[in-house]
Amino acid sequence: MASFHETTRKYFNSNNRIRELQAHSAKVHSVAWNSDGKRLASGSYDKTVNVFVLDRERMSKDLTFRGHGDSVDQLCWHPKNPDQLVTASGDKTVRIWDARTNKAVATVNTKGENINICWSPDGTTIAVGNKEDLITFIDVRSHRSKAEEQFKFEINEISWNNDGDLFFLTSGQGNIHIMSYPELKMQHVLHGHPANCICIEFDPMGKYFATGSADALCSLWDVGELVCVRTFARLEWPVRTLSFSHDGKMLASASEDLVIDISDVETGEKVTEVTCETPTFTVAWHPKRYLLAYACDDKYERDQRDRDRDVGTVRIVCPDTDTQLDKVGKVGEICVKGPQVMKGYLHNIKAREDIIRDGWLHTAGNLMLEENYGKMPIRLLDFGMAAPIDGKDGSTGFLKDMIHVVSNFIAMYRIRIQQ
Secondary structure, eight states, X not given: OOOHHHHHHHHHHHSOOEEEEEOOSSOEEEEEEOTTSXXXXXXXXXXXXXXXXXXXXXXXXXXXXXXXXXXXXXXXXXXXXXXXXXXXXXXXXXXXXXXTTTEEEEEEEOSSOEEEEEEOTTSSEEXXXXXXXXXXXXXTTTTEEEEEEEOSSOEEEEEEOTTSSEEEEEETTSEEEEEETXXXXXXXXXXXXXXXXXXXXXXXXXXXXXXXXXXXOEEEEETTTOOEEEEEOOOSSOOOEEXXXXXXXXXXEESSSSEEEEEETTTOOEEXXXXXXXXXXXXXXXXXXXXXXXXXXXXXXXXXXXXXXXOOXXXXXXXXXXXXXXXXXXXXXXXXXXXXXXXXXXXXXXXXXXXXXXXXXXXXEEXXXXXXXXXXXXXXXXXXOSSOBOSHHHHHHHHHHHHHHTSOOOOOOEXXXXX
């Protein structure tokens, strides 16, 4: 008898169809299915939300929500009501929409530019996070804030567990913070990743949750034991988005890699992959069938932007003179420059002058030039180590991670449906 893995792989090989929907005039930040799977919504940098209707095998655009004054950064549907949708925007508002009336039911003003949002499993509360790492809890009935929690570290994504009694946050420290709800008392801090922990997703069966990180790993955690049971390491770039299939048996993960990885949750094996011409930053499985929605960058627009912009520069300089290193065997400091590099430290001019000179950010990381620029491999010397890390894996991997820090995130325009 064929295993689930074998059966599913055959299914995808024989049903590998992609339908492309023209959705927005600018970057798509978020896609999500409603609870009954009949509607798909997308939120965009163009300040709009589009809703598509799935009728058997046909997907068509139904309506467009307008009203936000800035980018729609994230959206989610009511967990039980298939007609209600909530959006978070950089215009410092949260809007609740009704798909039956094509208008906003309520607009809630918040204290900052909102970047993430989620709905409690019972549908009574909405949590929204802003760029200042403030989480606001909104009562759905009164449309008023009923609690706030300010954090002193970077919050990336938020979610309740399936029972609604715990509230999870992923952080820039690589940790998963777990609070009781509604008490909002910190219960656990899981040290999940050595790098920025970006996204979190709970499986519909309530057995696992998954996290994606800047270390390019996707980690699978046991909900009851709060231990990591396995990792998925097939992607090479930071994992930006995750989604479990309706039966909890498959996990889709995506990043700037030109594939969406679909894994068997129980074994960690690859079921299949969806090839993309451009990076993917939002994926969503259908709640009742093997149908995956995802939004990608538009290839032509991306190529045009890449030609028109300064994507940033990396160089190695002599620590004493700040001059560019040009001799093989010399050890220098890694410096980066470009529009993505920070301007400095808030209210700390001295710290800024110590680290940023002539527009170059000095990282205090050291490299030895083993060959001329542009010819890999090089030998890596970590400033905290006595000996170099040799080999292509260590050096190339480090350079890729470093260069990623100064790279722009590419915009996405289209929505693709994989079946």
